[in-house]
């Protein structure tokens with residue numbers, strides 16, 4: 001069986017590639033990084049290290065790679081033959097890869113009538129829906145019916161912390177042992193793939209929002225507050241009492257939002273929070289605050305990990321102020337890192353237009369939204 005996976009980066013190699021290999025797929029990675037592609041084709045295998053007190057190394061075999069800039073035709077050919085397509089490229093890159101995917105799917109539809117599913121494994125709500133929308137923007141009206149019949153775009157939630165890698169072997173990936181990959185079953189076309197470690201659910205929304213507004217909301221606290229306090233790694237920041245107070249407060253607020261929206265059990269949700277805080281303190285993983293804070297404009301988006309739980313919290317509590325989420329949002333607005341394009345753009349925007357207009361543009365919050373005042377008090 002052939003899986004074509006876009007993005008041979010941290011999560012691509014350290015999570016999705018590993019599970020696909022264990023499910024007996026040959027995985028063809030598609031990437032724009034020529035060095036990574038070359039190295040995968042040279043070695044045809046790589047190691048994943050599960051970072052824990054007793055670490056374990058798993059070798060992922062049966063892999064190859066295509067450089068989509070140099071060899072787009074090979075990507076189209078791979079899509080024609082694929083049994084599954086997955087992505088882990090970052091939400092903003094889905095639009096970029098969609099044109100080539102559309103070409104591959106169009107070519108495939110001419111001769112291959114076997115259904116195919118495309119799963120976007122990105123930190124966002126509706127990642128595969130977005131990929132579908134972008135793919136469909138590149139096809140003709142006449143192709144819609146065949147695409148609707150043949151191609152499924154099930155949404156997914158993926159959870160595993162894979163920091164930036166500093167290994168001598170450029171393909172080796174060190175990952176936390178924990179993982180969760182939840183995929184929406186009704187959206188599949190044809191057979192649902194058997195992949196050990198994947199949980200299929202009927203409705204993904206509660207899972208993806210619980211994950212995004214707990215794991216990613218929580219992670220944003222040591223990232224943005226930690227950066228503000230001068231910490232370099234998540235682990236260092238997590239040992240600061242002030243960071244601990246803010247993360248607990250922020251997760252209590254986002255917790256209230258998801259518990260009341262989806263009727264989650266309060267005690268079970270608290271256990272979920274505690275487990276996640278423990279994962280951020282894993283001493284065997286060194287994760288830079290700038291990786292977790294990357295892309296602050298995306299992270300301050302209306303449906304992302306900070307603004308959405310804060311505004312839902314205000315709705316479900318009849319207007320109570322999400323103080324700790326507001327502190328984290330303020331720290332995100334204050335995030336400065338010259339190597340991060342979005343951080344630079346955000347600071348330019350704030351300097352030019354001020355916080356209120358920036359929140360309107362980036363977060364979709366009108367100036368008179370009650371959350372704006374709460375945030376302004378923390379900036």
Ligand SMILES: NC(=O)C1=CN([C@@H]2O[C@H](COP(=O)(O)OP(=O)(O)OC[C@H]3O[C@@H](n4cnc5c(N)ncnc54)[C@H](O)[C@@H]3O)[C@@H](O)[C@H]2O)C=CC1
Pocket residue numbers: 006007008009010011012030031032033036068088089090091093096097121122123158159160161162163
């Ligand atoms: N690292 C982590 O712990 C987790 C990451 N994620 C999500 O997974 C996605 C990827 O994140 P990471 O693996 O951390 O990033 P990464 O930067 O390590 O990997 C992204 C890969 O995509 C490749 N890429 C960029 N543009 C491309 C294009 N046009 N075509 C093909 N490949 C392209 C890059 O060269 C890189 O190899 C993001 O959406 C992230 O939110 C989700 C859960 C965990």
Ligand SMILES: O=P(O)(O)OC[C@H]1O[C@](O)(CO)[C@@H](O)[C@@H]1O
Pocket residue numbers: 123158159160161162215216217219220291292293294295
């Ligand atoms: O990958 P993103 O969306 O930039 O955000 C980083 C976050 O995602 C993760 O990489 C994985 O969930 C976390 O480590 C962190 O919360």
